[in-house]
Amino acid sequence: MDLRIQRSVVSNLRTRPKPVEVGPFVAGLDPDTASPFVNYATPQPGATITAADVAALVEAFEQADRKPRLEYVISAAPQLESLLLAAGFTVEARHEYLICTPETLVLSRVPSDFVLEEPGTDGERAGMISAQMEAFGEAPEATEPAVAGVRRAQERGGIALAARTTEGVWAGGGQASAPQDGLSEVGGIAVREAFRRLGLGGTITAGVARLLFERGAEIAWLEAGGEDSWRVYERVGFRPAGKRLYISL
Known part of the structure; x- marks a missing residue:
């Protein structure tokens, strides 16, 4: 499931108004907002990533006048976090993601009014x-x-x-x-x-x-x-x- 989720994130970022591919990364950049929650990058699952790749990604964000930021499934790039920390990045959060299928979905009644x-x-x-x-x-x-x-x-x-x-x-x-x-x-x-x-x-x-x-x-x-x-x-x-x-x- 981790790989499917990560692949879907990569594909989704490629649909952004200004997608940028930097080595093993895909960044979704939006010219209409500087929000870091909209402008972020993610690694392609299974790709080999180096410190030079991280440096190139930072430069791409800076050229776009956006804050360098990533969101990704941890297991899809297990060595990436150490490279980012060495480059000065700071962890914002670690979250579990949840999934739902048609078989597990429980429909909820719309409240009155x-x-x-x-x-x-x-x-x-x-x-x-x-x-x-x-x-x-x-x-x-x-x-x-x-x-x-x-x-x-x-x-x-x-x-x-x-x-x-x-x-x-x-x-x-x-x-x-x-x-x-x-x-x-x-x-x-x-x-x-x-x-x-x-x-x-x-x-x-x-x-x-x-x-x-x-x-x-x-x-x-x-x-x-x-x-x-x-x-x-x-x-x-x-x-x-x-x-x-x-x-x-």
Whole structure:
């Protein structure tokens, strides 16, 4: 499973607006945002990596005016971490990733007074993004590049699913990348504070996974940022499967 997940990450980064291949690395660079959580690199699984390769990757990030950062499945490049540490990188986090299949998925009831829908207009996309940003503690402003990014992802086969009240107030949302090799990463699951503890997080997660499976994906995967989200994801059928590393300069 580790190799499948890592290969899908590589393939997904190659669909970014400015993908860059540096030796054994693929970097997904976005000209519209400097966010390190959007601009990062990952190694091709099984590739031989040297200190010179790491130096070349750092230079590519610096030329693009982006912070050098990597995300990857640890077992796909077991010697890479020591090379990165020697180059001055610092570990941000080690997370277990979880996977879900059509057989393990547990659908969750949509709480009363709420609806789930795939945003079909830029106005709806902006509403979902604003709710997600507020939930993540950021200014609830949906920029044109962010809206265009969601639209492009949907056009490529990705999923966006928004939650709103029946009165039209945006409560949260979640997304998933277009499947690569039958796999898709689920992310951005977020619910505004005023609407938490109602089961919306699990409902959105299960809804995104259901849409992926209906459209041909074999496995949905994600990472939990804490014990609360871990429990939410396990309730809807996600199970631990491997470990990933986040590391930056």
